[in-house]
Amino acid sequence: xxxxxxxxxxxxxxxxxxxxxxxxxxxxxxxxxxxxxxxxxxxxxxxxxxxxxxxxxxxxxxxxxxxxxxxxxxxxxxxxxxxxxxxxxxxxxxxxxxxxxxxxxxxxxxxxxxxxxxxxxxxxxxxxxxxxxxxxxxxxxxxxxxxxxxxxxxxxxxxxxxxxxxxxxxxxxxxxxxxxxxxxxxxxxxxxxxxxxxxxxxxxxxxxxxxxxxxxxxxxxxxxxxxxxxxxxxxxx
Numbered sequence: 001x002x003x004x005x006x007x008x009x010x011x012x013x014x015x016x017x018x019x020x021x022x023x024x025x026x027x028x029x030x031x032x033x034x035x036x037x038x039x040x041x042x043x044x045x046x047x048x049x050x051x052x053x054x055x056x057x058x059x060x061x062x063x064x065x066x067x068x069x070x071x072x073x074x075x076x077x078x079x080x081x082x083x084x085x086x087x088x089x090x091x092x093x094x095x096x097x098x099x100x101x102x103x104x105x106x107x108x109x110x111x112x113x114x115x116x117x118x119x120x121x122x123x124x125x126x127x128x129x130x131x132x133x134x135x136x137x138x139x140x141x142x143x144x145x146x147x148x149x150x151x152x153x154x155x156x157x158x159x160x161x162x163x164x165x166x167x168x169x170x171x172x173x174x175x176x177x178x179x180x181x182x183x184x185x186x187x188x189x190x191x192x193x194x195x196x197x198x199x200x201x202x203x204x205x206x207x208x209x210x211x212x213x214x215x216x217x218x219x220x221x222x223x224x225x226x227x228x229x230x231x232x233x234x235x236x237x
Contacts, residue, residue: 001131002026002138002185011184013143014096014116016064016083022118022185025058026138029120033136040124040136044102051100051136055120056080065096078113092116093145104140105174112151112169118143130187137187144182146171 002023032054040047060067065081079095086094095115107119121140130137151169
């Protein structure tokens with residue numbers, strides 16, 4: 001369950017979008033996708049695409065942003081959502097693209113369009129030990145306005161001699177853009193799963209609090225090595 005204390009109200013949001021709509025969308029994603037988690041075990045990248053679809057659907061239902069109503073172009077057109085009443089196509093400031101990822105920092109796109117991007121970072125908890133009845137958990141939500149110059153081209157390794165991934169664009173400084181500056185929601189922010197951890201969010205310091213000293217540094221009574229909880233295991237993947 002996404003709690004109000006897990007949100008940072010100082011993070012800038014797209015015009016007209018509020019934390020309540022994002023919180024309700026998190027609840028919708030976790031509730032609806034719990035029954036579809038078998039897709040993740042079959043093909044994880046497909047599940048990420050499905051989660052992005054549900055995020056778009058959720059924001060369309062509860063926020064001032066709407067998805068394209070043109071069925072033939074909705075799957076190919078940028079952005080996923082635009083502010084209701086805006087022009088067609090909308091300006092970058094009124095464009096909102098949804099991304100889903102298991103990774104803590106990376107943001108990838110097939111285009112380098114400027115606009116608002118919201119990244120739903122999730123993990124799979126088959127035991128439902130983090131949230132009762134929820135095997136899909138949104139553990140962080142990043143949101144930021146990304147300029148065209150923030151993107152860098154990442155070429156494909158495919159060629160005549162063999163295959164490879166498709167070409168994409170990635171952020172030049174993902175840790176700053178969608179991490180420090182754009183971390184809107186984090187399940188660790190309220191220390192619900194922090195077990196007394198001194199830091200406020202899921203970051204490298206938080207992870208270190210559970211792992212203890214770094215490699216080669218012996219554990220001690222005041223710095224014991226502890227098992228990394230499920231909410232932090234995304235940092236190890």
